[in-house]
Amino acid sequence: MASQLPEYKQKFLEVCTAGGILKFGNFELKSKRISPYFFNAGLFHTARLAGAISDAFAHAIMNAQKEDGLEFDIVFGPAYKGIPLASSITVKLGEIEPANLDTISYSFDRKEAKDHGEGGNIVGASLKGKKILIVDDVITAGTAKREAIEKIEQEGGKVVAIVVALDRQEKLPAADGDDSKPGPSAAGELRKEFGIPIFSIITLDDVIKGMPSVASEEDLKRTEEYRAKYRAAD
Ligand SMILES: O=P(O)(O)OC[C@H]1O[C@H](OP(=O)(O)OP(=O)(O)O)[C@H](O)[C@@H]1O
Numbered sequence: 637m638a639s640q641l642p643e644y645k646q647k648f649l650e651v652c653t654a655g656g657i658l659k660f661g662n663f664e665l666k667s668k669r670i671s672p673y674f675f676n677a678g679l680f681h682t683a684r685l686a687g688a689i690s691d692a693f694a695h696a697i698m699n700a701q702k703e704d705g706l707e708f709d710i711v712f713g714p715a716y717k718g719i720p721l722a723s724s725i726t727v728k729l730g731e732i733e734p735a736n737l738d739t740i741s742y743s744f745d746r747k748e749a750k751d752h753g754e755g756g757n758i759v760g761a762s763l764k765g766k767k768i769l770i771v772d773d774v775i776t777a778g779t780a781k782r783e784a785i786e787k788i789e790q791e792g793g794k795v796v797a798i799v800v801a802l803d804r805q806e807k808l809p810a811a812d813g814d815d816s817k818p819g820p821s822a823a824g825e826l827r828k829e830f831g832i833p834i835f836s837i838i839t840l841d842d843v844i845k846g847m848p849s850v851a852s853e854e855d856l857k858r859t860e861e862y863r864a865k866y867r868a869a870d
């Protein structure tokens with residue numbers, strides 16, 4: 637069946653499934669939801685895959701510069717999976733567009749502050765007074781992104797946008813635990829609260845559109861059921 641996705645998204649999906657990065661089964665998420673699919677960015681570790689993901693991010697970022705006027709000084713990757721992303725994306729941006737982008741820097745946090753040597757919990761460029769672009773693998777409930785924004789603001793940086801590989805488009809977990817009611821997405825709430833855009837290479841809708849050529853009918857059905865249960869209203 638011909639894919640309903642633009643070619644670059646279909647290619648990205650194929651790279652992710654072939655590399656075992658996008659998997660189907662039963663996975664517990666940070667939010668405790670049990671998901672029939674999982675995106676493990678830790679598996680982008682070969683030269684070829686690391687090159688493919690940093691290239692996809694770099695193009696999404698340059699697109700946001702052209703179409704949405706995105707401007708930033710530092711690419712920030714939250715620990716842990718954001719760290720190799722931030723460094724490889726920074727290198728890739730400098731290679732693709734040296735005239736504009738070889739002066740940008742990267743930076744990342746430690747999950748626990750270091751109490752000797754240089755100390756602190758930020759590694760890489762100083763965030764003070766800088767425009768920060770957060771890059772990360774996935775957005776689900778936005779918890780990790782909120783923690784990153786808080787750390788960056790404490791260091792005097794200003795977050796201007798977030799780019800993720802996959803937006804799972806899920807509604808936020810309900811405060812009363814009743815997930816049957818409609819609810820807003822993590823990305824939508826971060827946009828509203830912090831006034832920043834959230835860009836993604838692919839979304840859950842894209843995954844489902846591309847699944848017929850990369851997954852079984854049973855996995856597609858379970859993923860559609862998960863979307864029907866948890867998809868955000870916005
Ligand atoms: O809460 P959200 O912002 O929606 O994102 C879900 C995040 O949870 C995971 O990171 P985790 O904190 O488990 O750390 P890791 O990068 O060390 O795997 C995952 O890598 C996403 O970044």
Ligand SMILES: O=C(O)c1cc(=O)[nH]c(=O)[nH]1
Pocket residue numbers: 664665666667673674675676677773774775776777
């Ligand atoms: O929400 C999460 O915890 C999560 C989802 C996903 O697809 N991949 C991941 O690394 N974490």
